[in-house]
Amino acid sequence: MTFHPKMQSHVHGVKVLKDLSWRAWPGVLADVWDVECDAGAHGNYVSRAPRLFVLLETDNRASIELTIRPGSTNRVTLGPDNPMCFIPAGVPLWSSMAKRGRLKHLDLHLDVSVLSDRFRDRLDLSALEATQLTFQDERVITLARLIAMECCSPSSLDELYSDSLVTALIAVLGNIARVPETGSSGLSPRLLKKVLAYMDENCTRNISLQELARLANLSPSYFSHAFKKSTGLPPHRWQMGRRVEVAKSLLTDRQSSLTDAAIAAGFSDQSHLTRVFRQFEGTTPAAWQRQHSH
Template sequence: METRAERLSPLPENVVDISVTRREWNGISVDVNATRCSGPAETPLCLESHTRLSALLEEVGSPCEPRLREGRPCPIGYVPRQLNLMPAGMPLWGYSADSRLVRDAVLTFDPKDLGERLGQPLSATELGTPRLRFSDDRLWTLMRLLAEVVDDDDPSTQLYGDGLTAALFATLGSRREERPSKRQGLAPWQLRRVLDFMESRLPGRVELSELAAMVDLSQAHFSRAFKASTGVAPYQWQLRARLERAQAMMLTTPASLEQVAEATGFADAVHFGKAFRRVHGTTPARWRRDRKG
Protein backbone atom coordinates (compact mmCIF):
# COMPACT_ATOMS: atom_id res chain seq x y z
CA MET A 1 0.00 0.00 0.00
CA GLU A 2 1.55 3.28 -1.14
CA THR A 3 2.01 6.05 1.39
CA ARG A 4 0.75 9.55 0.74
CA ALA A 5 4.30 10.68 0.02
CA GLU A 6 4.77 7.94 -2.58
CA ARG A 7 1.40 8.57 -4.19
CA LEU A 8 1.78 12.36 -4.46
CA SER A 9 4.89 12.46 -6.59
CA PRO A 10 5.51 14.98 -8.04
CA LEU A 11 4.20 17.13 -5.17
CA PRO A 12 1.08 19.26 -5.69
CA GLU A 13 1.38 23.03 -6.00
CA ASN A 14 2.67 24.79 -2.85
CA VAL A 15 3.39 21.49 -1.11
CA VAL A 16 7.05 21.58 -0.14
CA ASP A 17 7.49 18.20 1.53
CA ILE A 18 5.55 15.18 2.80
CA SER A 19 7.07 12.72 5.27
CA VAL A 20 5.34 9.55 6.45
CA THR A 21 6.05 7.13 9.28
CA ARG A 22 4.12 3.85 9.17
CA ARG A 23 3.53 1.01 11.62
CA GLU A 24 0.96 -1.77 11.97
CA TRP A 25 -0.98 -2.95 15.02
CA ASN A 26 -3.84 -5.46 14.96
CA GLY A 27 -3.79 -5.47 11.17
CA ILE A 28 -4.38 -1.69 11.19
CA SER A 29 -1.91 0.41 9.23
CA VAL A 30 -1.07 3.61 11.12
CA ASP A 31 0.43 6.45 9.08
CA VAL A 32 1.68 9.66 10.67
CA ASN A 33 1.99 12.30 7.95
CA ALA A 34 3.77 15.65 8.16
CA THR A 35 3.01 18.00 5.26
CA ARG A 36 4.84 21.31 4.80
CA CYS A 37 3.36 23.96 2.52
CA SER A 38 4.26 27.43 1.29
CA GLY A 39 0.80 28.74 0.43
CA PRO A 40 -2.70 27.64 -0.58
CA ALA A 41 -2.79 23.89 -1.16
CA GLU A 42 -5.37 21.26 -2.04
CA THR A 43 -4.25 17.65 -2.13
CA PRO A 44 -5.83 14.20 -2.34
CA LEU A 45 -5.34 12.43 0.98
CA CYS A 46 -5.03 9.03 -0.76
CA LEU A 47 -5.60 5.50 0.59
CA GLU A 48 -9.18 5.63 -0.70
CA SER A 49 -9.30 1.89 -1.40
CA HIS A 50 -9.43 1.31 2.37
CA THR A 51 -11.67 2.40 5.24
CA ARG A 52 -9.85 5.25 7.00
CA LEU A 53 -10.05 7.05 10.33
CA SER A 54 -7.93 10.19 10.50
CA ALA A 55 -7.10 12.69 13.22
CA LEU A 56 -5.67 16.16 12.76
CA LEU A 57 -2.82 16.31 15.28
CA GLU A 58 -1.23 19.68 14.51
CA GLU A 59 -1.77 22.59 12.14
CA VAL A 60 0.38 25.68 11.72
CA GLY A 61 -1.23 28.40 9.62
CA SER A 62 -4.82 28.61 8.48
CA PRO A 63 -7.22 25.79 9.40
CA CYS A 64 -7.27 22.57 7.43
CA GLU A 65 -10.45 21.50 5.69
CA PRO A 66 -11.53 18.02 4.54
CA ARG A 67 -13.32 17.94 1.18
CA LEU A 68 -15.28 15.17 -0.49
CA ARG A 69 -14.55 16.66 -3.91
CA GLU A 70 -11.74 18.78 -5.25
CA GLY A 71 -12.65 22.46 -5.22
CA ARG A 72 -15.85 21.99 -3.20
CA PRO A 73 -15.72 23.46 0.34
CA CYS A 74 -16.68 21.33 3.31
CA PRO A 75 -20.26 22.04 4.48
CA ILE A 76 -19.30 21.43 8.12
CA GLY A 77 -17.68 24.21 10.14
CA TYR A 78 -14.24 24.00 11.72
CA VAL A 79 -13.79 22.02 14.94
CA PRO A 80 -10.54 21.61 16.88
CA ARG A 81 -9.01 18.13 17.08
CA GLN A 82 -11.08 17.09 14.10
CA LEU A 83 -11.61 13.46 13.10
CA ASN A 84 -12.71 12.09 9.74
CA LEU A 85 -14.10 8.63 8.98
CA MET A 86 -14.20 7.55 5.33
CA PRO A 87 -15.47 4.19 3.98
CA ALA A 88 -13.46 2.32 1.37
CA GLY A 89 -14.01 3.66 -2.13
CA MET A 90 -14.66 7.27 -1.10
CA PRO A 91 -11.83 9.75 -1.79
CA LEU A 92 -11.01 12.63 0.53
CA TRP A 93 -9.16 15.87 -0.17
CA GLY A 94 -7.42 18.26 2.16
CA TYR A 95 -7.37 22.03 1.69
CA SER A 96 -5.85 25.00 3.48
CA ALA A 97 -5.70 28.63 2.37
CA ASP A 98 -2.33 29.24 4.00
CA SER A 99 -0.95 26.31 5.96
CA ARG A 100 2.70 25.85 6.84
CA LEU A 101 2.66 22.49 8.63
CA VAL A 102 -0.02 19.83 8.99
CA ARG A 103 0.43 16.62 11.00
CA ASP A 104 -2.24 13.96 10.85
CA ALA A 105 -2.60 10.31 11.78
CA VAL A 106 -4.48 7.95 9.46
CA LEU A 107 -5.64 4.45 10.37
CA THR A 108 -6.51 2.18 7.42
CA PHE A 109 -8.25 -1.13 7.99
CA ASP A 110 -10.75 -3.72 6.78
CA PRO A 111 -13.77 -3.62 9.15
CA LYS A 112 -14.67 -7.31 8.76
CA ASP A 113 -11.12 -8.58 9.28
CA LEU A 114 -10.55 -6.17 12.15
CA GLY A 115 -13.73 -7.24 13.93
CA GLU A 116 -12.64 -10.88 13.75
CA ARG A 117 -9.16 -10.02 15.01
CA LEU A 118 -10.44 -7.93 17.92
CA GLY A 119 -13.02 -10.56 18.82
CA GLN A 120 -15.87 -8.05 18.70
CA PRO A 121 -18.22 -7.31 15.78
CA LEU A 122 -17.90 -3.84 14.30
CA SER A 123 -20.90 -1.94 13.01
CA ALA A 124 -21.07 -1.92 9.21
CA THR A 125 -23.44 1.05 9.44
CA GLU A 126 -21.15 3.02 11.74
CA LEU A 127 -18.02 2.38 9.69
CA GLY A 128 -19.71 2.54 6.29
CA THR A 129 -20.99 6.09 6.69
CA PRO A 130 -18.64 9.03 5.99
CA ARG A 131 -18.19 11.49 8.86
CA LEU A 132 -16.34 14.75 8.38
CA ARG A 133 -15.04 17.07 11.05
CA PHE A 134 -16.49 15.24 14.02
CA SER A 135 -15.08 15.56 17.50
CA ASP A 136 -14.43 12.91 20.16
CA ASP A 137 -11.76 13.66 22.75
CA ARG A 138 -11.24 10.01 23.69
CA LEU A 139 -10.76 8.85 20.10
CA TRP A 140 -8.46 11.78 19.33
CA THR A 141 -6.33 11.10 22.41
CA LEU A 142 -6.00 7.40 21.57
CA MET A 143 -4.86 8.29 18.05
CA ARG A 144 -2.36 10.84 19.38
CA LEU A 145 -0.91 8.21 21.70
CA LEU A 146 -0.55 5.82 18.75
CA ALA A 147 1.17 8.52 16.71
CA GLU A 148 3.67 9.15 19.49
CA VAL A 149 5.00 5.57 19.37
CA VAL A 150 4.69 4.77 15.69
CA ASP A 151 8.48 4.74 15.33
CA ASP A 152 9.26 3.17 18.72
CA ASP A 153 10.83 -0.28 18.25
CA ASP A 154 10.73 -1.29 21.92
CA PRO A 155 9.13 -4.78 22.22
CA SER A 156 6.54 -3.59 24.76
CA THR A 157 5.25 -1.05 22.23
CA GLN A 158 3.55 -3.94 20.39
CA LEU A 159 1.23 -4.66 23.32
CA TYR A 160 0.84 -0.94 23.99
CA GLY A 161 -0.32 -0.20 20.44
CA ASP A 162 -2.52 -3.30 20.33
CA GLY A 163 -4.23 -2.10 23.50
CA LEU A 164 -4.75 1.39 22.13
CA THR A 165 -6.29 0.13 18.89
CA ALA A 166 -8.57 -2.29 20.76
CA ALA A 167 -9.77 0.53 23.00
CA LEU A 168 -10.21 2.86 20.04
CA PHE A 169 -12.46 0.51 18.06
CA ALA A 170 -14.36 -0.60 21.13
CA THR A 171 -15.30 3.07 21.39
CA LEU A 172 -15.89 3.71 17.69
CA GLY A 173 -17.49 0.70 16.07
CA SER A 174 -19.01 -1.78 18.48
CA ARG A 175 -22.52 -2.92 17.53
CA ARG A 176 -23.25 -3.94 21.05
CA GLU A 177 -21.83 -3.53 24.51
CA GLU A 178 -20.12 -6.61 25.87
CA ARG A 179 -22.04 -7.98 28.80
CA PRO A 180 -20.13 -7.12 31.93
CA SER A 181 -18.60 -10.13 33.61
CA LYS A 182 -19.70 -10.96 37.12
CA ARG A 183 -16.02 -11.56 37.78
CA GLN A 184 -14.10 -8.45 36.78
CA GLY A 185 -10.68 -10.08 36.59
CA LEU A 186 -9.36 -13.21 34.93
CA ALA A 187 -9.88 -16.60 36.56
CA PRO A 188 -6.72 -17.86 38.31
CA TRP A 189 -6.09 -20.48 35.62
CA GLN A 190 -6.53 -17.87 32.89
CA LEU A 191 -4.12 -15.46 34.55
CA ARG A 192 -1.51 -18.19 35.11
CA ARG A 193 -1.74 -19.36 31.50
CA VAL A 194 -1.31 -15.84 30.18
CA LEU A 195 1.54 -14.90 32.53
CA ASP A 196 3.41 -18.15 31.83
CA PHE A 197 3.14 -17.43 28.11
CA MET A 198 4.31 -13.83 28.49
CA GLU A 199 7.25 -14.92 30.64
CA SER A 200 8.24 -17.57 28.10
CA ARG A 201 8.36 -14.93 25.36
CA LEU A 202 10.44 -12.35 27.24
CA PRO A 203 11.92 -10.07 26.11
CA GLY A 204 10.34 -10.44 22.66
CA ARG A 205 7.19 -8.96 21.23
CA VAL A 206 3.79 -10.39 22.12
CA GLU A 207 0.53 -9.45 20.40
CA LEU A 208 -2.61 -8.72 22.38
CA SER A 209 -4.61 -10.93 20.01
CA GLU A 210 -2.53 -13.94 21.11
CA LEU A 211 -3.20 -13.32 24.79
CA ALA A 212 -6.93 -12.68 24.33
CA ALA A 213 -7.35 -15.82 22.22
CA MET A 214 -5.74 -17.96 24.95
CA VAL A 215 -8.69 -17.23 27.26
CA ASP A 216 -11.37 -16.76 24.57
CA LEU A 217 -12.04 -13.07 25.17
CA SER A 218 -12.18 -10.03 22.93
CA GLN A 219 -9.08 -7.86 23.13
CA ALA A 220 -10.93 -5.04 24.87
CA HIS A 221 -12.49 -7.39 27.45
CA PHE A 222 -9.17 -9.15 28.02
CA SER A 223 -7.34 -5.85 28.60
CA ARG A 224 -9.88 -4.80 31.23
CA ALA A 225 -9.81 -8.19 32.96
CA PHE A 226 -6.00 -8.37 32.94
CA LYS A 227 -5.71 -4.95 34.54
CA ALA A 228 -8.33 -5.87 37.14
CA SER A 229 -6.28 -8.96 38.04
CA THR A 230 -2.78 -7.44 38.02
CA GLY A 231 -3.31 -3.72 38.52
CA VAL A 232 -1.48 -2.90 35.28
CA ALA A 233 -2.07 -3.10 31.53
CA PRO A 234 -0.46 -6.02 29.63
CA TYR A 235 2.27 -3.83 28.13
CA GLN A 236 3.13 -2.44 31.59
CA TRP A 237 3.39 -5.95 33.04
CA GLN A 238 5.70 -6.99 30.20
CA LEU A 239 7.90 -3.90 30.63
CA ARG A 240 8.18 -4.44 34.37
CA ALA A 241 9.05 -8.11 33.85
CA ARG A 242 11.86 -7.08 31.50
CA LEU A 243 13.13 -4.60 34.07
CA GLU A 244 13.01 -7.24 36.80
CA ARG A 245 15.13 -9.50 34.59
CA ALA A 246 17.53 -6.59 34.10
CA GLN A 247 17.74 -6.08 37.87
CA ALA A 248 18.62 -9.74 38.37
CA MET A 249 21.38 -9.50 35.77
CA MET A 250 22.82 -6.38 37.36
CA LEU A 251 22.97 -8.06 40.77
CA THR A 252 24.24 -11.49 39.74
CA THR A 253 26.47 -10.87 36.72
CA PRO A 254 29.26 -8.45 35.76
CA ALA A 255 27.42 -7.59 32.52
CA SER A 256 27.72 -3.99 31.34
CA LEU A 257 24.60 -1.85 31.07
CA GLU A 258 24.80 -2.18 27.28
CA GLN A 259 24.80 -5.97 27.63
CA VAL A 260 21.91 -5.86 30.11
CA ALA A 261 19.94 -3.62 27.75
CA GLU A 262 20.50 -5.95 24.80
CA ALA A 263 19.55 -9.05 26.81
CA THR A 264 16.29 -7.49 27.96
CA GLY A 265 15.14 -6.13 24.61
CA PHE A 266 16.09 -2.45 24.83
CA ALA A 267 17.65 -0.68 21.86
CA ASP A 268 20.64 0.48 23.91
CA ALA A 269 21.71 1.54 27.41
CA VAL A 270 20.15 4.99 26.96
CA HIS A 271 16.68 3.59 26.24
CA PHE A 272 17.11 1.08 29.05
CA GLY A 273 18.10 3.85 31.46
CA LYS A 274 15.08 5.99 30.60
CA ALA A 275 12.64 3.10 31.07
CA PHE A 276 14.33 2.05 34.32
CA ARG A 277 14.22 5.56 35.75
CA ARG A 278 10.54 6.03 34.88
CA VAL A 279 9.65 2.94 36.90
CA HIS A 280 12.22 3.00 39.73
CA GLY A 281 13.05 6.69 40.06
CA THR A 282 16.81 6.22 39.72
CA THR A 283 19.38 5.21 37.13
CA PRO A 284 20.42 1.58 36.60
CA ALA A 285 24.02 2.41 37.53
CA ARG A 286 23.04 4.03 40.82
CA TRP A 287 20.58 1.25 41.64
CA ARG A 288 23.30 -1.34 41.03
CA ARG A 289 25.92 0.57 43.02
CA ASP A 290 23.62 1.06 46.02
CA ARG A 291 22.89 -2.66 46.22
CA LYS A 292 26.33 -4.09 45.49
CA GLY A 293 28.31 -1.61 47.56
Protein backbone atom coordinates (compact mmCIF):
# COMPACT_ATOMS: atom_id res chain seq x y z
CA MET A 1 0.00 0.00 0.00
CA THR A 2 1.43 3.40 -1.00
CA PHE A 3 2.26 5.72 1.87
CA HIS A 4 0.08 8.85 1.97
CA PRO A 5 1.31 11.95 3.86
CA LYS A 6 -2.25 13.29 4.46
CA MET A 7 -1.18 16.89 4.01
CA GLN A 8 -3.84 19.55 4.54
CA SER A 9 -3.52 22.61 2.32
CA HIS A 10 -5.50 25.76 1.54
CA VAL A 11 -4.30 27.77 -1.46
CA HIS A 12 -5.52 30.85 -3.30
CA GLY A 13 -4.43 32.16 -6.69
CA VAL A 14 -2.67 28.95 -7.74
CA LYS A 15 -3.54 27.10 -10.96
CA VAL A 16 -2.23 23.60 -11.71
CA LEU A 17 -0.96 23.49 -15.31
CA LYS A 18 -0.14 19.80 -15.75
CA ASP A 19 -1.21 16.50 -14.28
CA LEU A 20 0.66 15.60 -11.12
CA SER A 21 3.77 13.45 -11.67
CA TRP A 22 4.65 11.21 -8.77
CA ARG A 23 6.46 8.05 -7.69
CA ALA A 24 6.67 6.07 -4.48
CA TRP A 25 9.47 4.11 -2.85
CA PRO A 26 9.49 2.37 0.56
CA GLY A 27 9.09 5.19 3.07
CA VAL A 28 9.12 7.95 0.44
CA LEU A 29 6.53 9.64 -1.79
CA ALA A 30 7.72 12.19 -4.35
CA ASP A 31 5.46 14.42 -6.41
CA VAL A 32 6.20 17.15 -8.91
CA TRP A 33 3.85 20.10 -9.41
CA ASP A 34 3.76 22.53 -12.33
CA VAL A 35 1.69 25.57 -11.37
CA GLU A 36 1.00 29.17 -12.25
CA CYS A 37 0.62 31.65 -9.39
CA ASP A 38 -1.09 35.03 -9.47
CA ALA A 39 0.45 38.06 -7.83
CA GLY A 40 -0.55 37.79 -4.18
CA ALA A 41 -1.10 34.02 -4.35
CA HIS A 42 -0.83 32.41 -0.93
CA GLY A 43 -1.43 29.20 0.93
CA ASN A 44 -0.96 27.35 4.19
CA TYR A 45 0.03 23.72 4.67
CA VAL A 46 0.48 21.16 7.44
CA SER A 47 1.38 17.50 7.08
CA ARG A 48 1.65 14.43 9.28
CA ALA A 49 4.93 13.61 7.54
CA PRO A 50 8.17 15.58 7.24
CA ARG A 51 8.84 16.84 3.75
CA LEU A 52 11.49 18.38 1.55
CA PHE A 53 10.39 21.17 -0.80
CA VAL A 54 12.60 21.95 -3.81
CA LEU A 55 11.91 24.72 -6.30
CA LEU A 56 12.95 23.17 -9.62
CA GLU A 57 12.07 25.89 -12.15
CA THR A 58 10.60 29.39 -12.13
CA ASP A 59 10.01 32.13 -14.66
CA ASN A 60 10.20 35.88 -14.25
CA ARG A 61 12.51 35.34 -11.25
CA ALA A 62 9.39 34.57 -9.22
CA SER A 63 10.05 33.79 -5.57
CA ILE A 64 8.11 32.39 -2.60
CA GLU A 65 8.05 33.91 0.86
CA LEU A 66 7.72 31.39 3.71
CA THR A 67 6.97 31.62 7.40
CA ILE A 68 5.78 29.23 10.10
CA ARG A 69 3.71 31.97 11.79
CA PRO A 70 1.11 34.02 9.89
CA GLY A 71 1.84 37.72 9.93
CA SER A 72 5.36 37.20 11.22
CA THR A 73 8.16 39.41 9.95
CA ASN A 74 10.49 36.42 10.33
CA ARG A 75 10.32 35.26 6.70
CA VAL A 76 12.62 33.60 4.22
CA THR A 77 12.52 33.82 0.44
CA LEU A 78 12.88 30.79 -1.81
CA GLY A 79 14.06 31.41 -5.36
CA PRO A 80 16.42 30.04 -8.01
CA ASP A 81 19.47 30.73 -5.84
CA ASN A 82 17.88 29.46 -2.65
CA PRO A 83 15.50 26.68 -3.71
CA MET A 84 15.04 24.33 -0.73
CA CYS A 85 13.32 24.03 2.62
CA PHE A 86 12.66 21.15 5.01
CA ILE A 87 9.50 21.07 7.13
CA PRO A 88 9.06 18.51 9.96
CA ALA A 89 5.80 16.68 10.61
CA GLY A 90 3.09 18.79 12.17
CA VAL A 91 4.80 22.14 11.51
CA PRO A 92 2.44 24.60 9.73
CA LEU A 93 3.78 26.59 6.82
CA TRP A 94 2.47 29.76 5.17
CA SER A 95 3.57 30.85 1.70
CA SER A 96 2.96 33.91 -0.45
CA MET A 97 4.10 35.36 -3.78
CA ALA A 98 4.54 39.04 -4.51
CA LYS A 99 4.31 38.74 -8.30
CA ARG A 100 2.87 36.44 -10.92
CA GLY A 101 4.97 33.50 -12.01
CA ARG A 102 5.12 29.90 -13.11
CA LEU A 103 6.70 27.37 -10.75
CA LYS A 104 7.71 23.75 -10.92
CA HIS A 105 8.55 22.12 -7.60
CA LEU A 106 9.21 18.78 -5.96
CA ASP A 107 7.64 17.70 -2.67
CA LEU A 108 9.35 14.71 -1.07
CA HIS A 109 7.30 13.22 1.79
CA LEU A 110 8.94 10.86 4.31
CA ASP A 111 7.31 8.00 6.22
CA VAL A 112 9.43 8.06 9.39
CA SER A 113 8.12 4.73 10.72
CA VAL A 114 9.14 2.86 7.57
CA LEU A 115 12.51 4.62 7.38
CA SER A 116 13.14 3.90 11.08
CA ASP A 117 12.49 0.20 10.49
CA ARG A 118 14.75 0.23 7.47
CA PHE A 119 17.72 2.11 8.91
CA ARG A 120 17.11 1.40 12.59
CA ASP A 121 19.27 3.33 15.03
CA ARG A 122 21.42 4.74 12.22
CA LEU A 123 18.65 7.18 11.29
CA ASP A 124 19.08 10.49 13.08
CA LEU A 125 15.46 11.28 13.96
CA SER A 126 16.42 14.70 15.30
CA ALA A 127 17.53 15.67 11.78
CA LEU A 128 13.97 15.07 10.57
CA GLU A 129 12.50 17.18 13.39
CA ALA A 130 14.46 20.38 12.67
CA THR A 131 12.70 23.10 10.68
CA GLN A 132 14.91 24.50 7.92
CA LEU A 133 13.03 27.18 6.02
CA THR A 134 16.14 27.53 3.91
CA PHE A 135 19.34 25.53 3.59
CA GLN A 136 22.05 24.81 1.07
CA ASP A 137 23.37 21.35 0.21
CA GLU A 138 24.61 20.54 -3.29
CA ARG A 139 24.10 16.81 -2.69
CA VAL A 140 20.44 17.30 -1.83
CA ILE A 141 19.63 19.61 -4.73
CA THR A 142 21.37 17.33 -7.24
CA LEU A 143 19.64 14.19 -5.98
CA ALA A 144 16.28 15.96 -5.74
CA ARG A 145 16.47 17.10 -9.37
CA LEU A 146 17.32 13.56 -10.51
CA ILE A 147 14.43 12.14 -8.49
CA ALA A 148 12.10 14.73 -10.04
CA MET A 149 13.23 13.57 -13.49
CA GLU A 150 12.36 9.99 -12.51
CA CYS A 151 8.86 11.19 -11.53
CA CYS A 152 8.27 13.09 -14.77
CA SER A 153 10.15 10.93 -17.27
CA PRO A 154 11.15 7.57 -15.77
CA SER A 155 14.37 6.25 -17.27
CA SER A 156 14.73 2.81 -18.83
CA LEU A 157 17.37 1.88 -16.27
CA ASP A 158 16.89 -0.82 -13.66
CA GLU A 159 14.80 0.13 -10.61
CA LEU A 160 18.07 0.03 -8.70
CA TYR A 161 18.91 3.44 -10.20
CA SER A 162 15.96 5.35 -8.73
CA ASP A 163 16.13 3.33 -5.50
CA SER A 164 19.75 4.40 -5.12
CA LEU A 165 18.90 8.07 -5.68
CA VAL A 166 16.23 7.97 -2.98
CA THR A 167 18.44 6.03 -0.57
CA ALA A 168 21.27 8.52 -1.06
CA LEU A 169 18.96 11.46 -0.40
CA ILE A 170 17.57 9.86 2.77
CA ALA A 171 21.13 9.15 3.90
CA VAL A 172 21.89 12.89 3.69
CA LEU A 173 18.62 14.19 5.15
CA GLY A 174 18.56 11.61 7.93
CA ASN A 175 22.31 11.73 8.59
CA ILE A 176 22.52 7.95 8.19
CA ALA A 177 25.60 6.68 10.01
CA ARG A 178 28.11 4.50 8.19
CA VAL A 179 28.07 0.78 9.00
CA PRO A 180 31.23 0.06 11.00
CA GLU A 181 33.70 -2.00 9.01
CA THR A 182 35.05 -3.76 12.09
CA GLY A 183 33.14 -5.54 14.78
CA SER A 184 29.90 -5.64 12.83
CA SER A 185 28.01 -8.90 13.00
CA GLY A 186 26.31 -11.00 10.40
CA LEU A 187 22.64 -11.95 10.28
CA SER A 188 21.16 -13.77 13.23
CA PRO A 189 20.67 -17.54 12.68
CA ARG A 190 16.90 -17.10 12.58
CA LEU A 191 17.06 -14.24 10.09
CA LEU A 192 19.67 -15.99 7.93
CA LYS A 193 17.46 -19.09 7.76
CA LYS A 194 14.49 -16.93 6.72
CA VAL A 195 16.46 -15.13 4.01
CA LEU A 196 18.07 -18.28 2.60
CA ALA A 197 14.70 -20.06 2.46
CA TYR A 198 13.26 -17.11 0.55
CA MET A 199 16.22 -17.10 -1.86
CA ASP A 200 15.89 -20.85 -2.42
CA GLU A 201 12.19 -20.49 -3.23
CA ASN A 202 12.83 -17.63 -5.67
CA CYS A 203 16.32 -18.38 -6.96
CA THR A 204 15.22 -18.78 -10.59
CA ARG A 205 14.02 -15.16 -10.81
CA ASN A 206 15.96 -11.96 -10.24
CA ILE A 207 15.79 -10.93 -6.58
CA SER A 208 16.88 -7.36 -5.94
CA LEU A 209 19.05 -6.36 -3.01
CA GLN A 210 16.30 -3.98 -1.92
CA GLU A 211 13.79 -6.85 -1.83
CA LEU A 212 16.04 -8.92 0.43
CA ALA A 213 16.85 -5.94 2.63
CA ARG A 214 13.13 -5.22 3.13
CA LEU A 215 12.58 -8.88 4.05
CA ALA A 216 15.22 -8.49 6.76
CA ASN A 217 14.12 -4.96 7.78
CA LEU A 218 17.63 -3.66 7.13
CA SER A 219 19.12 -1.05 4.83
CA PRO A 220 20.50 -2.52 1.56
CA SER A 221 24.09 -1.63 2.46
CA TYR A 222 23.86 -3.10 5.97
CA PHE A 223 22.09 -6.23 4.72
CA SER A 224 24.68 -6.84 2.01
CA HIS A 225 27.52 -6.53 4.53
CA ALA A 226 25.80 -8.78 7.10
CA PHE A 227 24.85 -11.41 4.51
CA LYS A 228 28.44 -11.68 3.26
CA LYS A 229 29.67 -11.87 6.86
CA SER A 230 27.31 -14.80 7.46
CA THR A 231 27.75 -16.74 4.19
CA GLY A 232 31.08 -15.64 2.75
CA LEU A 233 29.36 -14.50 -0.46
CA PRO A 234 27.46 -11.39 -1.56
CA PRO A 235 23.70 -12.01 -2.06
CA HIS A 236 23.96 -12.00 -5.87
CA ARG A 237 26.76 -14.59 -5.85
CA TRP A 238 24.79 -16.77 -3.46
CA GLN A 239 21.80 -16.64 -5.80
CA MET A 240 23.96 -17.60 -8.77
CA GLY A 241 25.29 -20.54 -6.77
CA ARG A 242 21.77 -21.74 -6.05
CA ARG A 243 20.90 -21.49 -9.75
CA VAL A 244 23.93 -23.60 -10.58
CA GLU A 245 22.68 -26.23 -8.14
CA VAL A 246 19.27 -26.21 -9.84
CA ALA A 247 20.94 -26.59 -13.23
CA LYS A 248 23.07 -29.52 -11.98
CA SER A 249 19.94 -31.26 -10.75
CA LEU A 250 18.37 -30.88 -14.19
CA LEU A 251 21.50 -31.92 -16.04
CA THR A 252 21.69 -35.29 -14.29
CA ASP A 253 18.86 -36.26 -16.63
CA ARG A 254 20.21 -36.66 -20.17
CA GLN A 255 16.80 -35.66 -21.55
CA SER A 256 17.40 -32.08 -20.35
CA SER A 257 19.27 -29.99 -22.90
CA LEU A 258 21.70 -27.31 -21.81
CA THR A 259 19.34 -24.64 -23.10
CA ASP A 260 16.35 -26.08 -21.24
CA ALA A 261 18.36 -26.39 -18.04
CA ALA A 262 19.65 -22.83 -18.37
CA ILE A 263 16.19 -21.29 -18.79
CA ALA A 264 14.60 -23.47 -16.08
CA ALA A 265 17.35 -22.49 -13.62
CA GLY A 266 16.86 -18.78 -14.24
CA PHE A 267 19.77 -18.01 -16.58
CA SER A 268 19.16 -15.83 -19.61
CA ASP A 269 20.56 -18.41 -22.06
CA GLN A 270 23.01 -21.29 -22.42
CA SER A 271 26.08 -19.05 -22.63
CA HIS A 272 25.09 -17.33 -19.39
CA LEU A 273 24.78 -20.72 -17.70
CA THR A 274 28.14 -21.83 -19.08
CA ARG A 275 29.92 -18.70 -17.88
CA VAL A 276 28.55 -18.86 -14.34
CA PHE A 277 28.78 -22.67 -14.13
CA ARG A 278 32.50 -22.55 -14.96
CA GLN A 279 33.05 -19.97 -12.19
CA PHE A 280 31.50 -22.23 -9.57
CA GLU A 281 32.42 -25.72 -10.80
CA GLY A 282 35.61 -25.16 -12.76
CA THR A 283 34.19 -26.90 -15.81
CA THR A 284 31.48 -26.45 -18.42
CA PRO A 285 27.93 -27.72 -17.87
CA ALA A 286 28.30 -29.99 -20.91
CA ALA A 287 31.38 -31.66 -19.44
CA TRP A 288 29.73 -31.92 -16.04
CA GLN A 289 26.63 -33.50 -17.61
CA ARG A 290 28.70 -36.16 -19.38
CA GLN A 291 30.28 -37.14 -16.09
CA HIS A 292 27.15 -37.13 -13.93
CA SER A 293 24.12 -37.93 -16.10
CA HIS A 294 22.36 -41.27 -15.78
